[in-house]
Amino acid sequence: MSDAKKVLSALEDELGWQRELYKDLHRHPELSLQEFATAQLIEQKLASWGFAVQRIGGTGVVGVLENGAGACVLARADIDALPVTEATGLDYASTATGTDSDGSVVGVMHACGHDMHVTALLGAAKVFADQRDAWTGTYIALFQPAEETAAGARAMLDDGLLTKVPRPDVALAQHVMATEAGTIGTTAGPILSAGDSIKITVHGRGAHGSMPHNSVDPVVLAASIVLRLQTIVSRETMPGEFAVVTVGASNAGSKSNIIADRAVLLLNVRTYDTELRARVIASIERIVRGECAVSGSPKEPEFEYYDQYPLTSNDADVNARVTQAFTAHFPAGAVYHTAPATASEDFSRVPDAFGVPYAYWTVGSVPADVYRKAVAKGTVAADIPANHSPFFAPAIDPTLGAATRAQVVAAFAYLAKGE
Numbered sequence: 001m002s003d004a005k006k007v008l009s010a011l012e013d014e015l016g017w018q019r020e021l022y023k024d025l026h027r028h029p030e031l032s033l034q035e036f037a038t039a040q041l042i043e044q045k046l047a048s049w050g051f052a053v054q055r056i057g058g059t060g061v062v063g064v065l066e067n068g069a070g071a072c073v074l075a076r077a078d079i080d081a082l083p084v085t086e087a088t089g090l091d092y093a094s095t096a097t098g099t100d101s102d103g104s105v106v107g108v109m110h111a112c113g114h115d116m117h118v119t120a121l122l123g124a125a126k127v128f129a130d131q132r133d134a135w136t137g138t139y140i141a142l143f144q145p146a147e148e149t150a151a152g153a154r155a156m157l158d159d160g161l162l163t164k165v166p167r168p169d170v171a172l173a174q175h176v177m178a179t180e181a182g183t184i185g186t187t188a189g190p191i192l193s194a195g196d197s198i199k200i201t202v203h204g205r206g207a208h209g210s211m212p213h214n215s216v217d218p219v220v221l222a223a224s225i226v227l228r229l230q231t232i233v234s235r236e237t238m239p240g241e242f243a244v245v246t247v248g249a250s251n252a253g254s255k256s257n258i259i260a261d262r263a264v265l266l267l268n269v270r271t272y273d274t275e276l277r278a279r280v281i282a283s284i285e286r287i288v289r290g291e292c293a294v295s296g297s298p299k300e301p302e303f304e305y306y307d308q309y310p311l312t313s314n315d316a317d318v319n320a321r322v323t324q325a326f327t328a329h330f331p332a333g334a335v336y337h338t339a340p341a342t343a344s345e346d347f348s349r350v351p352d353a354f355g356v357p358y359a360y361w362t363v364g365s366v367p368a369d370v371y372r373k374a375v376a377k378g379t380v381a382a383d384i385p386a387n388h389s390p391f392f393a394p395a396i397d398p399t400l401g402a403a404t405r406a407q408v409v410a411a412f413a414y415l416a417k418g419e
Helices: 003-011 015-027 036-048 114-130 152-158 218-235 274-295 316-329 349-354 368-377 396-415
Strands: 052-056 060-067 072-078 097-099 105-107 137-144 170-180 184-186 189-192 194-203 243-251 262-271 302-309 312-314 335-337 358-366
Touching (some): 003 396, 015 114, 036 052, 036 137, 072 349, 072 396, 114 137, 114 396, 152 349, 170 368, 218 262, 243 274
Parallel strands (some): 170 358
Antiparallel strands (some): 052 060, 189 312, 194 302
């Protein structure tokens, strides 16, 4: 039996404990930067398999397994859950609650599949620990907190990640999506958008609702800004280029007969190009400042940037190598070219900080018959709960097996003897 077949055949022996671990993680989700029990579980597993384990970035965990000369591969999984109350009805559904950053008690759920990511990477880590005679090099299993708040990768880097682990040659990551289970989507270049959230405060002059002539009405000002922002995509972005500018909230005042003295807008921006991203943000600031000036605003507007996600753009060579490995090991038709998604995440901060190339791919999680029926009816968006939905429920089989296999196959493409 070849080394590759030996490693892959070992995967089937892992699925039993992995299924139970997945259910346990799903029952016990933890919010961003509060993943204490999750981190402890990961540490215990990695240490028992012979990894050198460190806690980095508060609740981040990194395990390093050195196995002779060769490439160094970093594989990453995110571990945090969302402030969502689960409504799946599963027998292992979460009933957990937590306290969010605002001090509010909220339901907590793995509504984005990070429990699947953790379980798959732990499964891959055990396989590499158990099959050391089949590969050579260094395998780094990195479990990152707080992806949902864009804080986790930065926290690990700020805590010295670059100096605490070997420098990888390549970084790998994946995400379960509401696509057909058992399938793997890959692409070179952008696969996830850059994301920016912006809080904009504009200032007016308050007055009695019956005396608008004494005011600078921030409601009217905010309305003008919202309308004008729509022209960034429709009139300032070249046709064929992708950009999203969403005003998710507009808040001002509290009573019908009082004109407030300020308004707050919450914006979200998504792009696939760093230069376009800069132009869109510059346009937002220009429009806001211009409308404030036209309205006679007594103070300059304030801009607060938060939840900023970098672009996830796959290296062409790494993507080609990983895709070739996937195609060789998964059933015919299971690996496909995926279009970029407008979601965002912070994985790329890590390889970018190391200055190494990376590949990021998607793993389907919806039973094939369910997904294909929805596709045939044209009702995918209506019938299939997507990530972040309280109804999001990946099918454990074959999703877990595919996700674990993908982690192993991708890393083995660099760690196999002779590579």
